[in-house]
Amino acid sequence: MENQKEKTTIILFSGDLDKAIAAFIIANGAAAFDHEVTIFTTFWGLNVLRRDQQVPVKKGLLEKAFGWMMPRGPGKLALSKMNMAGMGPKMIKHVMKKHNALSLPQLMEMAQEQGVKLVGCTMTMELLGIQKEELIDGVELAGVAAYLGDASNAKVNLFI
């Protein structure tokens, strides 16, 4: 068959606001070009997919500590540079709004509407004690083998 779609994969390892924005801008761009796009979130990147409210799930003490220390969802992320105790993210959000750029939650919604596959790394979830109910709707769970299956057939593979 000739009409296979081009593929793009992004490993989102970082939980920084700026890097998550970059990842979703690239993903949305690729989806607009009709690529099949996967964002595989691992380590800190998984935090981007967390719901912003606390979800009542049973956890051990260490898992609770991780859950408490790590940001819940796109609204709580820090910048990789110039974070300045939270002033940096506020400034970035402010200029994005001023210039009518989509916010990270909007970029994420658009990605899901365009069919971008959002994947949570099962190993990270186990290690950090994050459960499926704590993630936003529509997230698939998979491991590195599934990522490599996608990436081997993709032209553009990025680690962010």
Added chain:
Amino acid sequence: MENQKEKTTIILFSGDLDKAIAAFIIANGAAAFDHEVTIFTTFWGLNVLRRDQQVPVKKGLLEKAFGWMMPRGPGKLALSKMNMAGMGPKMIKHVMKKHNALSLPQLMEMAQEQGVKLVGCTMTMELLGIQKEELIDGVELAGVAAYLGDASNAKVNLFI
């Protein structure tokens, strides 16, 4: 046609001295192998392409603040690790000179001489209020669509 050139693309998201050096070493290496190379600078990476002198352009207050807080050009960049209030970059520059390694400005000049395409991300420029006159000569401006067009035809695509 058989004789199409191989392509390499680098998204330079980081504005760290060490990562910028890595990006330009890879870019120069790929250009030496006769690849068509694009470095797409976005977010903090755009600072690498800024002129080191202030350029008189009209800006709002927030844009002025960003312009003032972010490093102007390769001479002002920090290290991603062991920056130690600027001592790290000095040490790195010192050992590079001692070992006759090209400095970042020299690597950038070489890249331009070899035809490496340096691109500034238009969205970043709008958000951070950076204008074309503030960037070094020879920089093209483009968005994520242009990047994806290049990357879809490239064998090596890196996010740095």
Added chain:
Amino acid sequence: MENQKEKTTIILFSGDLDKAIAAFIIANGAAAFDHEVTIFTTFWGLNVLRRDQQVPVKKGLLEKAFGWMMPRGPGKLALSKMNMAGMGPKMIKHVMKKHNALSLPQLMEMAQEQGVKLVGCTMTMELLGIQKEELIDGVELAGVAAYLGDASNAKVNLFI
């Protein structure tokens, strides 16, 4: 010949524990899929391949300083986020052990057993004054040209 192996390359630029773990998990996964895998360690990433004991080699003062300031081997690495003066790495190692996940030294051993090629960047070694005897057994030394040779034939190329 049709039956050429698929190739995967990883530039490990970072010397952070979490990123090194990610690199070796991906490398081991790709090797399990019978890819030919190369991890090219450069800049801080080279520290991952250092032996944990001091090796008596002759060095200049600056090289000694670098050698002393940078972590020696996988046991000494910091986290890219939430390092908390070393408490973060301890917590991560603790949960990995608790969940029977392989530690970084074990992941590295497995990679070598599976034939993953570990490469130390010659230019980094020269700049930071690190000598071959200071690296673990089985590491090849090469430059950016060798990396590009591998990457041009690989489907998955990541910069970590």
